[in-house]
Amino acid sequence: xxxxxxxxxxxxxxxxxxxxxxxxxxxxxxxxxxxxxxxxxxxxxxxxxxxxxxxxxxxxxxxxxxxxxxxxxxxxxxxxxxxxxxxxxxxxxxxxxxxxxxxxxxxxxxxxxxxxxxxxxxxxxxxxxxxxxxxxxxxxxxxxxxxxxxxxxxxxxxxxxxxxxxxxxxxxxxxxxxxxxxxxxxxxxxxxxxxxxxxxxxxxxxxxxxxxxxxxxxxxxxxxxxxxxxxxxxxxxxxxxxxxxxxxxxxxxxxxxxxxxxxxxxxxxxxxxxxxxxxxxxxxxxxxxxxxxxxxxxxxxxxxxxx
Numbered sequence: 001x002x003x004x005x006x007x008x009x010x011x012x013x014x015x016x017x018x019x020x021x022x023x024x025x026x027x028x029x030x031x032x033x034x035x036x037x038x039x040x041x042x043x044x045x046x047x048x049x050x051x052x053x054x055x056x057x058x059x060x061x062x063x064x065x066x067x068x069x070x071x072x073x074x075x076x077x078x079x080x081x082x083x084x085x086x087x088x089x090x091x092x093x094x095x096x097x098x099x100x101x102x103x104x105x106x107x108x109x110x111x112x113x114x115x116x117x118x119x120x121x122x123x124x125x126x127x128x129x130x131x132x133x134x135x136x137x138x139x140x141x142x143x144x145x146x147x148x149x150x151x152x153x154x155x156x157x158x159x160x161x162x163x164x165x166x167x168x169x170x171x172x173x174x175x176x177x178x179x180x181x182x183x184x185x186x187x188x189x190x191x192x193x194x195x196x197x198x199x200x201x202x203x204x205x206x207x208x209x210x211x212x213x214x215x216x217x218x219x220x221x222x223x224x225x226x227x228x229x230x231x232x233x234x235x236x237x238x239x240x241x242x243x244x245x246x247x248x249x250x251x252x253x254x255x256x257x258x259x260x261x262x263x264x265x266x267x268x269x270x271x272x273x274x275x276x277x278x279x280x281x282x283x284x285x286x287x288x289x290x291x292x293x294x295x296x297x298x299x300x301x302x303x304x305x306x307x
Contacts, residue, residue, distance in 0.1 A: 009172045009180075009217060010093045010165075017086030022174030026187050029167045032080070033191060036073025044068050055247055059144040062237070062249050066151030070158040077162055092165035093222030106224035107153075110231025113282070118240055118258070120278050126262035130241065135252040145238045145254055152237065156229035163188050163209065164216040164225060177217065185209030194246060200265060201275040207283040208274070214290035236273065243272035 013019065020028055041054040048061035056062040081092060096102060121127050135141040163184050171180035189205035215225040237244040241253040242260075260267035268275035 007172060007177060008091070009169055009177065010091055010095055010220060013087055013091045013169065013173050015085045015087040015091075017084050019085050019087075019173070020170060022171055022179075025167055025170045025174070026183055029162060029187060030191075032073060032076055032162060036076050037069040040069025040072040041065065043072075056249055058249050059141075059148070059251050062247070062251075063144070063147050063151045066148070066155035070155045074154070074158045074161065077158070077166060081166065092161065092169055093216060094161075094165070096219070096221040096223055099223050102221065102223040103227035103230075106227025106229075107231035108227075109224075110228035110233075111235045112231075113228070114232045114236045114239070114273070115255075117273050117276070117279050117282055118236075118242070120282070121262075121267060121273055121276055122258070124262070124266060124278065126260060126266040126276070126278075127240075127242075127258045128261040130257045130259050132241070132257040133252060134257060135238070135254045138252055141252045144251060148238060148251075149234055152234040153230045156233045157226040159188075160212065160216075160222050160226040160229055164212050165222045168213060168216065181210060181213045181217075185213060192245060197246075197271065198264065198269065198275065200277060200280070201268075201271045204271075204275055204280045204283070207280050207287070211283045211287045211290070214287045218290045243268075243270060245274060246271050248272070 038054075041050070044050075044061075044064045045054065048064045049057040050061055050065075051057060056065045078089065081087060081089065118127065135145055167184045167187070168180045171183055185206050186209075188209035189202050192205045193202055212225050212229065215228065216222045219225075233244060235254075236242065237247075238251050239253060239255040241251075241257040242248070260269065264270075264275070265277050267273070268279065273279055
């Protein structure tokens with residue numbers, strides 16, 4: 001059975017500085033986002049094509065958006081951990097052996113996961129081929145896609161550092177794991193909310209957060225889920241001609257060009273596959289497995305909520 005008692009989920013938090021109060025941590029995470037992502041977006045707006053909300057309108061803007069704002073957010077967060085809390089980066093989940101191998105394995109699983117979700121929606125009649133040329137006919141598109149591999153590697157990793165690394169560890173330490181999972185996932189969904197979006201999209205965002213928390217907790221590290229998030233975001237953005245979190249900058253598809261051909265609850269609508277009820281089902285099943293599946297002999301996860 002899952003246990004939700006208070007614990008240091010990535011090992012003991014040995015801080016020589018100030019670890020923020022639990023009730024303050026979500027607001028501090030929001031402040032990090034404002035200082036990093038919003039400020040970074042304002043910095044790049046004069047130089048790239050963005051809409052009135054700061055969303056990128058082409059591949060160059062998307063690359064800049066993944067690098068500058070999230071690079072700034074990473075710098076702020078790591079500086080806070082090192083100089084204010086004065087604790088190790090291992091205590092926010094950057095721990096474990098074979099770090100690069102773990103990240104790359106997660107990346108491969110992330111790409112496989114989004115392929116599976118897209119295939120599932122297509123088999124249910126929600127997606128159809130357009131017949132348009134793919135990125136393989138355009139060297140410029142292939143270059144953009146290759147650069148976005150690095151961009152999404154940074155963007156997705158920074159989100160995991162903030163929500164499943166720093167915030168989850170602070171809340172679990174101050175309260176308990178259950179509170180940490182719920183609060184961090186709610187904040188993740190709120191920060192991805194767009195006015196007028198369907199309620200199912202917010203539920204899917206929350207389920208995304210719970211799933212990634214469960215992965216981090218089971219493995220006792222965020223390296224694998226950092227890779228998973230990066231692989232998922234990158235292939236969804238460039239692989240199928242479909243929106244990623246409501247953003248579609250018109251990059252020719254790397255795999256196959258698809259278009260929605262069914263109701264929004266099935267296809268995800270303007271949000272893309274992440275807003276589909278089938279994606280919600282996949283996250284729910286995967287989360288249940290991470291929480292309740294028995295461990296192999298010798299498999300140890302310091303931070304698992306299942307034991």
